[in-house]
Amino acid sequence: MMTVRDKLNRPLRDLRISVTDRCNFRCQYCMPAEIFGPDYAFLSSDKILSFGEIERLVKIFVALGVKKVRITGGEPLLRRDLPVLIERLYQIQGVEDIALTTNGTLLKKYAQALAQAGLSRVSVSLDSLDEQRFAEMNGQRGKVVTVLEGIEKAVEAGLAVKINMVVQKGKNEQDIAEMARFFKEKQHILRFIEYMDVGNSNGWRLDDVVPKREILTQVQNFSPLHPVKPNYTGEVATRYQYEDGQGEIGVISSVTDSFCSTCSRARISAEGTLYTCLFATNGVNLRELLRSNADDAVIIERISEIWEQRVDRYSDERNEQTVQKRRNAKIEMSHIGG
Ligand code: SAM
Numbered sequence: 293m294m295t296v297r298d299k300l301n302r303p304l305r306d307l308r309i310s311v312t313d314r315c316n317f318r319c320q321y322c323m324p325a326e327i328f329g330p331d332y333a334f335l336s337s338d339k340i341l342s343f344g345e346i347e348r349l350v351k352i353f354v355a356l357g358v359k360k361v362r363i364t365g366g367e368p369l370l371r372r373d374l375p376v377l378i379e380r381l382y383q384i385q386g387v388e389d390i391a392l393t394t395n396g397t398l399l400k401k402y403a404q405a406l407a408q409a410g411l412s413r414v415s416v417s418l419d420s421l422d423e424q425r426f427a428e429m430n431g432q433r434g435k436v437v438t439v440l441e442g443i444e445k446a447v448e449a450g451l452a453v454k455i456n457m458v459v460q461k462g463k464n465e466q467d468i469a470e471m472a473r474f475f476k477e478k479q480h481i482l483r484f485i486e487y488m489d490v491g492n493s494n495g496w497r498l499d500d501v502v503p504k505r506e507i508l509t510q511v512q513n514f515s516p517l518h519p520v521k522p523n524y525t526g527e528v529a530t531r532y533q534y535e536d537g538q539g540e541i542g543v544i545s546s547v548t549d550s551f552c553s554t555c556s557r558a559r560i561s562a563e564g565t566l567y568t569c570l571f572a573t574n575g576v577n578l579r580e581l582l583r584s585n586a587d588d589a590v591i592i593e594r595i596s597e598i599w600e601q602r603v604d605r606y607s608d609e610r611n612e613q614t615v616q617k618r619r620n621a622k623i624e625m626s627h628i629g630g
């Protein structure tokens with residue numbers, strides 16, 4: 293196995309694969325209902341990578357240094373037979389860790405099968421414990437109680453669970469302390485995510501971001517914290533432990549304190565396009581390559597060339613320039629998978 297490095301000497305270690313562009317939520321910050329309405333043209337099934345194609349790609353990426361795979365979407369649990377894919381990926385030598393990011397609505401149904409298939413970890417997105425505010429944020433599509441049941445089932449199935457909360461000014465900042473208290477008690481790591489300017493449809497403004505330091509102040513007012521070292525290089529969340537020794541939180545501060553220098557993540561959209569940054573404006577169509585008669589060596593060479601040319605550091609640049617918004621056509625979060 294080789295380790296391919298980009299222009300900033302960052303290895304390729306993590307692969308995020310979106311298995312569907314569809315979702316049963318319409319989170320305002322990701323897939324606003326006004327844009328992703330009944331007439332929205334989602335991908336037809338022939339345009340989406342099959343399990344066989346995903347498996348082949350993961351083997352190829354492992355040959356280039358990837359050790360961790362994260363399955364995302366859209367809502368990945370809407371993809372039929374997802375546990376079958378997990379099982380196939382689990383069999384691949386060199387894959388050390390398989391994780392899933394989900395809105396949790398279907399977790400109750402699938403947690404057991406996913407764990408049996410070899411999934412190790414699940415990140416469940418939950419933006420509020422208040423039913424009304426949660427409904428407002430997800431486009432009136434889902435209930436807190438369903439997500440909490442999903443979390444319970446995931447724990448019972450033996451999956452390691454983390455909770456992700458996107459914090460948006462004027463929407464759910466009042467929920468920060470309550471979420472911290474609730475998940476401290478449940479002994480789950482809660483990670484606060486600064487609202488990001490991904491895609492073009494969420495109308496992002498810098499003013500809508502609740503910065504990391506404000507998030508921390510609110511949590512500290514509830515229970516004091518101290519910073520702790522990352523578990524590994526490239527960890528996206530900065531970690532803080534409660535002074536009383538009862539648990540930890542994380543903050544993913546891609547807006548106010550970015551972390552591009554250690555970014556080892558490649559992303560593949562549901563239709564098989566490779567992106568080397570979450571904020572990429574274009575990617576490389578791997579599906580065509582997979583469906584041509586190119587053998588693995590050719591595809592490995594192509595991906596290796598792409599990674600070696602990589603210079604992406606969008607969030608760092610945004611911080612340096614304090615540019616409020618890049619107006620050209622970025623890829624939507626639901627498309628690239630977060
Ligand atoms: N549907 C799944 C879910 O919500 O967990 C997986 C895909 S979703 C795109 C992945 C993660 O991205 C979620 O935790 C979501 O909250 C986060 N996300 C989406 N849009 C975002 C934005 N504009 N800023 C910050 N995080 C965002």
Ligand code: SF4
Pocket residue numbers: 315316317318319322323365366367395417625626
């Ligand atoms: Fe769906 Fe996840 Fe985007 Fe919400 S954040 S709309 S659940 S893909």
Ligand code: SF4
Pocket residue numbers: 546551552555556557568569570571604605606607608
């Ligand atoms: Fe990685 Fe791009 Fe995010 Fe920087 S902005 S951490 S390069 S995905």
